[in-house]
Amino acid sequence: MxxxxxxxxxxxxxxxxxxxxxxxxxxxxxxxxxxxxxxxxxxxxxxxxxxxxxxxxxxxxxxxxKTIPKGKANYDKYLTNTLSSNNNKKLKGWNNGVADLVFDYNYDVRNDKVVSVKVGIIKADGTIELNPINKLPILKPLHNYKNSNRFFDIHNADVYQFKNENAGFKMNSYLSVQQNNIKIGTFTIGNSAKVTRNLLTPGDLYFGDEGYMLSWVYVEEACAIRANENWKGDLGNTGTPLIVETNVVYDLSLKSGWNLVKTEIIGAYQFPNAPEEDRSRFKKHNHTVIAEIPKDATYFFRSAEHY
Structure with a gap:
């Protein structure tokens, strides 16, 4: 210097x-x-x-x-990468060609793959055809459902009552969509885009969006699940307690082979000032067996990027 x-x-x-x-x-x-x-x-x-x-x-x-740019449109998790059907069982906007609808029933640890059986197709024009007729060779006993209930809506496993509890049983609330044995998305049926997503998403299972969703159930013998639980407790996701009272009913008399189960969300607690994760909670879940897909049902396809 x-x-x-x-x-x-x-x-x-x-x-x-x-x-x-x-x-x-x-x-x-x-x-x-x-x-x-x-x-x-x-x-x-x-x-x-x-x-x-x-x-x-x-x-x-x-x-x-510079002028402050406008914010992006709000992300809608219920509609992003999602196609829905109209009243003639056809997915609007489908352009993926022919795809298989398969029911996942086992995981092959040795080969690190999910084992499935075909139950329907999506045609090139988006038309849905369902025809579950194949038997499932690997099943777990019905009574295991109290430890594998994916809705997590029963808090006291002692309320379950099983008839023919050792009968082989498998239940899914979705079908996988495959092309050339590669999963490209998930297929669900219900009357609400919110319900059909919430009930497949662990953090959203207790949301109070009303509507119904269908599940596919296969059993090797006639059997039944009964439960009726009135429960009060904390269903908060963010650390702030959300004390609610819920009623959950299972009234499932299942015939041998394939069955359809309807899960209805009835009533809701609303928490408009809470974070998104705690915006609402259900009051009642009602699970029943139905003979056929309801006429007002909508088919939903969500791409693999979404699920």
Whole structure:
């Protein structure tokens, strides 16, 4: 730094005074020193840093003077990557070609794959055809349902009552959609986009959106599940207690082979000021066996990116 100040002083003398030969030599030497210093890696780095700072300051100023952009449209988790049917059992907007609808019933640990059976198809035009006729070779006993209930709506397992409790049983609330044995999405049936997603999503199982969803059940012998639980407790997801009272009823008399179960969400507690995870809670779940798909049912396809 002292050398730089000395050079600047000499240059100032050159600007205001005449030079003797000795002074001229000193000035020329100073200029060479200046060039040498300015070309050092340290000085070049310093200059580059100063230029970067100046550029960043200009950019920041320009950004501040720009108009604030409009926010993106709200993300709708119930409709994103989702197709639904109209009243003629055809998925609107389907352009994926022919696809298989399969029922997952086992996991093959040795081969690291889900084992499924075909129960229907989606035609190239989006038309749905369901025809579950195949038997399932691997099943778990009915009484195991008290430990594998994916709705998690019974809190005291002692309320379950089983008839023919050792009968083989498997229940799914969805079908996998496959092409060339690769899953491309999930298929559900119900009368609500919210219900058919909530009841497949662990964090949303207790939401109070009303409506129904269908499940496919296969049993090897006639059997039954009964339960009726009135429960009061905390169903909060965010750390803030949400104390609610719920009633859950299972009245399932299942025939040998394939069955349809209807799960209805009836009544809701609303918490409009709570976070999204705690916006509502159901009052009642009612599970019953039905003979056929209701006429008001909608088919939903959600792509693999969504599920």
């Amino acid at each position: 002292k050398n730089i100040l000395f050079i600047l002083m000499l240059l100032s003398i050159q600007a205001v005074c005449g030079q003797t030969p000795e002074q001229q030599k000193m000035i020329e030497k100073a200029e060479r020193m200046q060039d040498s210093i300015m070309n050092t890696p340290e000085m070049k780095a310093m200059i580059k840093q100063m230029e970067s700072i100046e550029k960043a300051q200009k950019s920041a100023f320009q950004t501040e003077t």
